[in-house]
Amino acid sequence: MKITLKIWRQKNNTSKGAFKVYQHEHVSEDMSFLEMLDVLNNELVVKGEEPVAFDHDCREGICGMCSLYINGRPHGPQQTTTCQLHMRTFKDGETIVVEPWRAKAFPVVKDLVVDRTAFDRIQQAGGYVSVNTGGVPDGNAIPIPKKVADEAMDAAQCIGCGACVAACKNASAMLFTSAKISQLALLPQGQAERKERAEKMVAQMDAEGFGACTNTGACEAECPKGISLTNIARMNREYFMATLTSYEVQAKGDGA
Amino acid sequence: MNWFTKLLTSTLGRKLMMALTGLFLILFLVVHLIGNLQLLKHDGGEAFNVYAKFMTSNPLIKTVSYVNYACILIHIIWALLLTMHNRKARGSEGYAVSKNSSAWTSRNMGILGTFILIFLVIHLQGFWAKMHWGNIPVKVYDGQEVKDLYAVVAFAYSNILWVAIYVFSMLVLAFHLWHGFASTFQTLGLNHLKYNQPIRFVGRAFSIIVPVLFAIIPIVMYLTTPH
Ligand code: HEM
Ligand code: SF4
Ligand code: FES
Numbered sequence: 183m184k185i186t187l188k189i190w191r192q193k194n195n196t197s198k199g200a201f202k203v204y205q206h207e208h209v210s211e212d213m214s215f216l217e218m219l220d221v222l223n224n225e226l227v228v229k230g231e232e233p234v235a236f237d238h239d240c241r242e243g244i245c246g247m248c249s250l251y252i253n254g255r256p257h258g259p260q261q262t263t264t265c266q267l268h269m270r271t272f273k274d275g276e277t278i279v280v281e282p283w284r285a286k287a288f289p290v291v292k293d294l295v296v297d298r299t300a301f302d303r304i305q306q307a308g309g310y311v312s313v314n315t316g317g318v319p320d321g322n323a324i325p326i327p328k329k330v331a332d333e334a335m336d337a338a339q340c341i342g343c344g345a346c347v348a349a350c351k352n353a354s355a356m357l358f359t360s361a362k363i364s365q366l367a368l369l370p371q372g373q374a375e376r377k378e379r380a381e382k383m384v385a386q387m388d389a390e391g392f393g394a395c396t397n398t399g400a401c402e403a404e405c406p407k408g409i410s411l412t413n414i415a416r417m418n419r420e421y422f423m424a425t426l427t428s429y430e431v432q433a434k435g436d437g438a
Numbered sequence: 439m440n441w442f443t444k445l446l447t448s449t450l451g452r453k454l455m456m457a458l459t460g461l462f463l464i465l466f467l468v469v470h471l472i473g474n475l476q477l478l479k480h481d482g483g484e485a486f487n488v489y490a491k492f493m494t495s496n497p498l499i500k501t502v503s504y505v506n507y508a509c510i511l512i513h514i515i516w517a518l519l520l521t522m523h524n525r526k527a528r529g530s531e532g533y534a535v536s537k538n539s540s541a542w543t544s545r546n547m548g549i550l551g552t553f554i555l556i557f558l559v560i561h562l563q564g565f566w567a568k569m570h571w572g573n574i575p576v577k578v579y580d581g582q583e584v585k586d587l588y589a590v591v592a593f594a595y596s597n598i599l600w601v602a603i604y605v606f607s608m609l610v611l612a613f614h615l616w617h618g619f620a621s622t623f624q625t626l627g628l629n630h631l632k633y634n635q636p637i638r639f640v641g642r643a644f645s646i647i648v649p650v651l652f653a654i655i656p657i658v659m660y661l662t663t664p665h
């Protein structure tokens with residue numbers, strides 16, 4: 183198939199970007215979107231042009247590195263990651279517009295690559311469980327109802343791709359942050375640091391300059407891992423209860 | 439920052455303020471509607487005037503009304519703070535193509551709210567300010583002097599333009615509530631599989647029934663006044 187690509191090109195963080203149009207003649211419908219870009223880049227290199235920079239790693243839909251705002255939607259027309267999106271989803275002769283994630287907290291590094299370390303800093307602020315080293319505990323020593331374990335597992339599906347931020351009109355990171363808070367708040371091991379975690383992660387999320395939630399649900403509709411809005415409600419509960427009842431007097435974010 | 443100011447000013451805290459004030463305003467709408475429905479009694483406005491007098495003189499109601507003014511102010515100021523913060527978070531460069539997968543009402547709460555605000559200003563200076571400080575003819579019921587606010591309202595709604603503005607504003611309110619009602623519960627963290635469906639249903643029913651009942655009043659008054 184043949185397609186026309188309109189791709190955002192931007193030299194670096196300080197320069198101004200613009201769209202550039204490419205005619206792509208050698209596309210197979212079995213290619214993934216990223217493979218299609220690989221072929222384009224090969225051709226650009228042969229022509230002596232700068233290849234298009236884009237993020238990717240596992241190409242299995244599990245790492246969350248690939249991004250791309252394709253034809254007006256994060257990860258394109260399907261609720262998958264861009265690496266799992268195939269060219270058969272598009273029509274022969276179609277024009278495809280490719281843009282980077284847009285959010286103040288996700289500055290463009292180059293072309294389609296954005297800096298998502300804000301997510302790492304939110305995670306580092308409290309998205310962990312402190313454990314003592316020592317012997318491995320027995321398998322079923324910590325009882326947990328199956329339903330609750332499932333709920334925690336569902337939240338843990340989040341791969342930190344940032345599609346939720348990209349889709350949100352407020353560039354809010356609440357779906358991501360709430361998934362990370364939920365996943366541990368639901369588990370027995372997460373109880374010790376439960377309140378501190380909610381306070382610190384929310385503080386860090388705010389410090390990074392993400393927006394607030396208007397409950398539009400755009401994030402849930404675009405999340406490749408099916409993270410649900412229930413998690414945001416849970417985060418709200420966790421945060422309000424933590425702020426009202428924790429021993430912490432201060433919870434500071436020290437990000438950008 | 440102090441934990442309490444943090445609770446009110448963090449992104450989640452600001453949403454909490456929006457939700458609590460929004461919920462109070464929803465309650466206020468119900469009370470206001472019950473009062474307004476007295477306008478439809480065929481008693482030359484007696485029931486409504488007595489109600490209006492009660493609402494502006496009873497000390498308990500007066501206290502609640504101050505809370506209500508505060509809620510409106512906080513709701514508006516926090517709405518402005520949130521909307522500005524959210525715009526900034528989006529960054530300077532927008533998307534060239536965007537297919538949004540969320541509901542229109544949810545994306546336009548700020549615009550809908552601004553229309554409600556404009557209506558509120560017109561509405562308050564038309565009726566509320568007149569009732570408090572204006573020169574209104576007086577009627578006597580059971581030996582008690584009562585301001586004839588009914589006459590003011592009836593006069594306003596003999597004009598099709600005021601009726602139209604009122605009905606349009608109620609339409610806007612309906613859209614604001616269509617998203618706002620259920621949204622409040624999500625913001626407060628009250629999300630549960632058992633209750634999500636009922637909340638959504640009650641919210642949708644409320645956002646249709648209440649504005650429609652509000653809007654019917656000036657329409658009926660317009661149709662029943664001799665022209
Ligand atoms: C009788 C009048 C009003 C009622 C009953 C009302 C009710 C509500 C409710 C229930 C919410 C949802 C809160 C949440 O999501 O947790 C809301 C949100 C909102 N309201 Fe109002 N409101 C009223 C007037 C106004 C006015 C006058 C403005 C603006 C000047 C306004 C602006 C907003 C905005 C911007 C939001 C969304 C905030 C966000 O989630 O980002 N509202 N309102
Ligand atoms: S919540 Fe979904 S969209 Fe957001 S970062 Fe996690 S996986 Fe990506
Ligand atoms: S490259 Fe890992 S999820 Fe797409």
